[in-house]
Amino acid sequence: MNDLLEQFLVETRELVQSATEDLLALEGRPGDAEAVNRVFRAFHTLKGSVGLFDYPPWFALLHAAEDGLSAARAGNLVVDASLVDLSLEALDATARWSDAIEATGRLPDAAGGEAAALAERYRSLLSPDRKSATEATGAFPDWAARLVASMAEAPGGPSTAVRYRPRGDCFFSGDDPLSLVRKVPGLLAVSVEPATPWPPDGEFDAYACNLDITLLAGAPRREVEAPFRLVSDQVTVVDVPATGTARPSSASAMDPVVAAILGEQLLAMAASGDPETAPGRLEACARSVANALRSIGRDAEAERCRDASERGAASLGPAIEAALAGGSPTDPGSDRETSGADERASGAHGAGTARTLRVDAVRVDALVGRVGELVVARNALGRLAARAEAGEDAATLARAIREADADIGRLATSLHRDAVSLRLMPLSEVFRRFARPVREAARSLDKEVRIDFEGEGTEADKGIVENLFEPLLHVVRNAVDHGLEDTGTRLRLGKPASGRIKIAAGQDGDGIIVSVSDDGRGIDPAFIRRRAAERGLRSREAVSAMDDAAVTDLIFAAGFSTAGSVGALSGRGVGMDAVRVAAERMGGRVSVESRVGEGTTVALHLPRTVALVRLLVVGIGEESYGIAMDAVAEVVRVPRSAIQAVAGGAATVLRGRTLPVLRLADLLDHRYGAGIGTEALLLVVRAADETVGLEIDRLDDRLDAVVRPPAGLVGSVPGVGGTTVLGDGGVLLVLDPAALLADPASDGRRAPEETR
């Protein structure tokens, strides 16, 4: 991909994002002239950049949108829901097409039809008395043509074709796309194909939806559309005219759909346009014609049109007309070649699309400066080598080497920090994507929702920020769907009519907390207890013995929520455990707090970066463990006689304050180590609001390390916060004092001996 195109795609996404925000704002305040202005300018800029490349349908759409918005700006057109919705659709199309161009280098085949339909709707807004506006059949997309062609005999009456591309994360929101198709009246044909080529086998994810569902139904459009009401953003609907219905320049002998496509291309070629874009348009027309003809098995004519297009519009026109007038259709549906092309063209939403990273220039400067220092520091090594060769004595030399080592070490640490900071992104990147899904979810459920953001400026690693959207969306949908009551109930309870959802972010030590709060009905512990027992997650006795907070946490348990069940948290398909898993995959955790009748807050505690952590390596018996230096307030030696047995444990007095003493060996279930000698070595550790003395055998070392979140076997060991690789290739378990001390009394928490 060339630089210009790359830059164009980045800017396009930003413009789409900002225009979307302004449009949503306009919906609330239609009179905001400045917002109208901004939307107009965004479309204007988009049109200008698209014009630099060769995408005629796209350009035409943006041009029509610009006309519409220009009229709105001048006060000649009312800013109402239809203008806002239409413009949002145009932005959606723009976003999808830029993804397609990034993935395949060209517009999807269906773009021409979609652009024409949207542009027509803009024009009809401008002249409301023109009734021809909603002739959505104006352009007939390939997929619908294929669907019709796949049928043994053409449908007798008019029918409706639907293309439904469920979102990749739809299983997470509890959708079962085929269950919607089941509800379509008068089904005639259904086709399910992968939406984009399957990723290689190694990346199999059973919960990522990658389907392109198309269907044909012999029922009125309104009835066919109805089941897809809640996913209307993922659905395209077209009317299929009855066989023999007069279409512009349709030939009686030909499949009506293909004839319609051909007729449309003739019109498109005849339309006057600026000469810059003419070759592109010709190319697009020729491709559509050839695909349409191939879809009904008329390959020879497809080839003829292809050849004609190379000689220019003057040749292509007659070739199309010849095809229209030409012989009888042969056996339909034998050639599926176009489907491959279409899939490639629309392979847009794959997760692997490359993203560029925008970095504050100041940060790059800092990094460059630091690298300069490193070069200087390296020179010192050369001088040291020279001194060694000159026979300087070992002790002096050792001191000098140590100094150089410290210098370079300090620089390496800063370099790492600076490099990591390049990857820091503000969370606003994620937050701003929520306004729309919330608005749509609220609309579909007939609820009023206000969404507020807090702490968007909080920064986190790119990897974290980009992976945050999906789990957070799941939580937000849950809040809108199940947390918030409907307007009637809210008013009856004396709450404001519109529900509030707040997405907040903030620093939490080394990590960040991202929380979603609602002021809805809250989670009823009694309901959770019942459900957990029903599902066999815990026994009835166990759930009744748990306190409310622990019970509420059960919503994150695997298998708590499944599709098909009824209740306040039902129908999610994949439950909140998906959120927990997502958070853990990022090295974090989730928590929930809820008050019945007042609302729920779900918080994700996540690491901010993959950072260097200063570790203290401590030993018990023959084992060594790492512990973050930040968690250790001090290291003290106390005479064993100063440690007193008290109720439930041991304690000592440190500077006038009682300090509970725990043996790390006990916490980790070691049978050996600690407790000998006349003095005890204590780490004074602050965790979970308390300070304790942790007795260890010895201090081994100090090191800076990248701590990775625990995974695999280590992931199940309580109290282990991560692992790090030592210089000799060995693996050091890094303890998380908070988890270690969280509940030292409970038995089931102990690490089994064989995991070490």
Place this chain on the structure above:
Amino acid sequence: MTVTLRADDGTNGTIRLEGDCPVEDAETLASLILGDPGRAVDWTACTRMHTAVYQVLLRLRPVMRGTCRDPFVGRWLTPPRSG
């Protein structure tokens, strides 16, 4: 659980889908097929299939036994591969 593995026919075993196959079954089904791609899938007792489960079949194309008892799947969806 409505996905079971039967090893009684002396071959690689047959994966049976029974009754209602909800979204959770997709993962189980996928791991059984990936565990031994030679295993056939018998869906004659499946009365309702979630999209995610169908997607697994579409993607991994195991040998299918019989016709799906889910009337919608049986009537409208082509078996990913017959065998």
